[in-house]
Amino acid sequence: MASDDRVRVTYRIAAADVGEARARALGIALEQTVEVPGDVVPEGYIRDEIVGRVETLAPAGPGAFETAISYSPDSVGHEVLQFINVVFGNSSLQAGIKVVAVEPGPEIARRLPGPRFGVAGLRARAGRPEGGLIAPVIKPQGSSATELAAIAGRSVAGGADIIKEDHGLANQPMAPFEARVAAVADAVGEANAKHGALALYIANVTGAGGDPIAQAHRAKELGASGVLLMPGLLGFGPVAALAGDPGFDLPIMTHPAFTGGFVQSPEAGIAHGVLYGTLQRIAGADISVFPNVGGRFGFSAEECQAIAEACRDPDGFGPPILPSPGGGMSVERAPDMAAMYGPDVVYLLGGSLLRHREKIGEAVRAMREALEAAGGGR
Amino acid sequence: MASDDRVRVTYRIAAADVGEARARALGIALEQTVEVPGDVVPEGYIRDEIVGRVETLAPAGPGAFETAISYSPDSVGHEVLQFINVVFGNSSLQAGIKVVAVEPGPEIARRLPGPRFGVAGLRARAGRPEGGLIAPVIKPQGSSATELAAIAGRSVAGGADIIKEDHGLANQPMAPFEARVAAVADAVGEANAKHGALALYIANVTGAGGDPIAQAHRAKELGASGVLLMPGLLGFGPVAALAGDPGFDLPIMTHPAFTGGFVQSPEAGIAHGVLYGTLQRIAGADISVFPNVGGRFGFSAEECQAIAEACRDPDGFGPPILPSPGGGMSVERAPDMAAMYGPDVVYLLGGSLLRHREKIGEAVRAMREALEAAGGGR
Numbered sequence: 001m002a003s004d005d006r007v008r009v010t011y012r013i014a015a016a017d018v019g020e021a022r023a024r025a026l027g028i029a030l031e032q033t034v035e036v037p038g039d040v041v042p043e044g045y046i047r048d049e050i051v052g053r054v055e056t057l058a059p060a061g062p063g064a065f066e067t068a069i070s071y072s073p074d075s076v077g078h079e080v081l082q083f084i085n086v087v088f089g090n091s092s093l094q095a096g097i098k099v100v101a102v103e104p105g106p107e108i109a110r111r112l113p114g115p116r117f118g119v120a121g122l123r124a125r126a127g128r129p130e131g132g133l134i135a136p137v138i139k140p141q142g143s144s145a146t147e148l149a150a151i152a153g154r155s156v157a158g159g160a161d162i163i164k165e166d167h168g169l170a171n172q173p174m175a176p177f178e179a180r181v182a183a184v185a186d187a188v189g190e191a192n193a194k195h196g197a198l199a200l201y202i203a204n205v206t207g208a209g210g211d212p213i214a215q216a217h218r219a220k221e222l223g224a225s226g227v228l229l230m231p232g233l234l235g236f237g238p239v240a241a242l243a244g245d246p247g248f249d250l251p252i253m254t255h256p257a258f259t260g261g262f263v264q265s266p267e268a269g270i271a272h273g274v275l276y277g278t279l280q281r282i283a284g285a286d287i288s289v290f291p292n293v294g295g296r297f298g299f300s301a302e303e304c305q306a307i308a309e310a311c312r313d314p315d316g317f318g319p320p321i322l323p324s325p326g327g328g329m330s331v332e333r334a335p336d337m338a339a340m341y342g343p344d345v346v347y348l349l350g351g352s353l354l355r356h357r358e359k360i361g362e363a364v365r366a367m368r369e370a371l372e373a374a375g376g377g378r
Numbered sequence: 379m380a381s382d383d384r385v386r387v388t389y390r391i392a393a394a395d396v397g398e399a400r401a402r403a404l405g406i407a408l409e410q411t412v413e414v415p416g417d418v419v420p421e422g423y424i425r426d427e428i429v430g431r432v433e434t435l436a437p438a439g440p441g442a443f444e445t446a447i448s449y450s451p452d453s454v455g456h457e458v459l460q461f462i463n464v465v466f467g468n469s470s471l472q473a474g475i476k477v478v479a480v481e482p483g484p485e486i487a488r489r490l491p492g493p494r495f496g497v498a499g500l501r502a503r504a505g506r507p508e509g510g511l512i513a514p515v516i517k518p519q520g521s522s523a524t525e526l527a528a529i530a531g532r533s534v535a536g537g538a539d540i541i542k543e544d545h546g547l548a549n550q551p552m553a554p555f556e557a558r559v560a561a562v563a564d565a566v567g568e569a570n571a572k573h574g575a576l577a578l579y580i581a582n583v584t585g586a587g588g589d590p591i592a593q594a595h596r597a598k599e600l601g602a603s604g605v606l607l608m609p610g611l612l613g614f615g616p617v618a619a620l621a622g623d624p625g626f627d628l629p630i631m632t633h634p635a636f637t638g639g640f641v642q643s644p645e646a647g648i649a650h651g652v653l654y655g656t657l658q659r660i661a662g663a664d665i666s667v668f669p670n671v672g673g674r675f676g677f678s679a680e681e682c683q684a685i686a687e688a689c690r691d692p693d694g695f696g697p698p699i700l701p702s703p704g705g706g707m708s709v710e711r712a713p714d715m716a717a718m719y720g721p722d723v724v725y726l727l728g729g730s731l732l733r734h735r736e737k738i739g740e741a742v743r744a745m746r747e748a749l750e751a752a753g754g755g756r
Binding site: 143 | 405409410411412413414415417418419420423424427428452453454455456457459460462463464466467468469470471472473517518519520521544545546548549550551552584585586587588589590591608610611612613614615616618619620634635636637638639640641642643645646647648669674675676677728729730732733
């Protein structure tokens, strides 16, 4: 395997001095590959290729260093799960190590499918060639399939681009998966036909019974035009499997549920842009949901910007994808949001939309107008 | 759904005063269920049953409160994934919230399979009715299937109870899954026959190609006597699916890779005992691996004790399971470890074992003798 084909991960590590930093970097290089002490590593191929290589090490502020470690694609094989495992499986358990950059390299780019649609493909499917996309979230949990379908239909009538299911809609008795997806798909289809729209319906797939791939295909059969997957609860495997499945051919939106542990400490975990941008893209997501600044979550404007940039970086993995900030969007904030995110973005409209009840379509339309007036609608 | 059937989760929340604490608790109760503002929650069933209920709220030290919130089993349905989602899906993304206890309640106990073997069942399969179990880990990544099989065979000859595959062995070219599992299973089977042993071989299942359930069944066909699953990378779904699959009938060991984010902050994430004990047991693991005190990871003796207690709590979910501390075990430390963990434990023996090369069996035997001498072997 040529050296420039290696995966490159940059870690920020806590260390008092360069000696400790070097020891920690070498420790990561062993931990993430052979997981044996350095003196036990067999000579030859394993020592020369498999063990991670500390490529760079430099101070990065008080008590901190940055180190780039490279890994052989042979450590990964062809699975995105094992890719993530090499990047940060065991080292995530150690204090004072933060993943700040991940460059998969050309060989991994050949092995993993990456996003199938990206920004351009998603826009084509949704019939929205320019401007921010609007995605009302259908909920709350506890509603019947009929009630959720009604909200979906009204949202399409109001000009929604994407109908996203709440990530808390799984396979509960109030609106079981089969009945819910069929009802919502029908409602979206009818509203699309009536209004000459192409709104996508993204169904939440949790893999009831253990097989998310089969459930995603079933969602497609029932009429969904995309799926929502939660890598924190399902792993990244199903994202890549569906992104590379020629028989699937639908966009994938990823949701950040149960990933919050990785963004709670400035010294540990994974940088926001890497977790919700780079890794989602490597896995094959077309749209990545994350908590927006100013909503119920504590993400800063800078962190949200880093996510959006990682999603859309022209030099990233596969085609640029759409960042999808959730929460904190309103008609009043539309100018600020449009200025912050630009046109290639999917705005989730959550629970506050439900205040409008039967007039939810008008609320969606008002958001579209506010966005267009702000210049972020096109 | 009767009130006493509800799921009960205790969160530690950061708050300056009781007013802020109450607001945060109510916020969690909404966030983890309906995910809409309180004034938008529909009257009736959704407001009365589905929205989380703040059951208790009490001070818990400076700037902190503990709150118990209960959830309807209807929010969960029958999926362990959605159970975890209700416990801590979105709230994991908010600062200053830590899960410190999870009580699934009797209805969830009826819906999820729980551990199939537990301590007693695992001991019966491994032929070790009492005393600590010894589990050498076969590695390093980069070795051929033949090399790994040789280590496995020697370990069985030395008296190992379990041959555990390294979690970094996936489906790489050096030792592809099929060839590796077949070779190691054969080596373990031959050594068992030769030495009259019942050592279990636990194969690492990563779901290459997107289907961990099918791959686990394939491991069984190839001769594995148990599987290793990484819930941080695969989700908890495959654990429960296999634990409840009558046609599978093999023990499940879970590994903590890519869960470290949840244990990096004292104010956020999930308490060690809950993450590596309670939740593994609810998912259906029979053995839960975690980083041992004194090894390469920073877990304290108290945190490791909490994990072991949660695994073995007689009042916990399903049968008690085996905690499996990894790292930090040696002949010298055997007395301390035996005193700390007692007899119901699986000691992983990792990379340092490889120093003994062809004499690895003797090193395993020395560990057994040290453990028995310490009174922890029986």
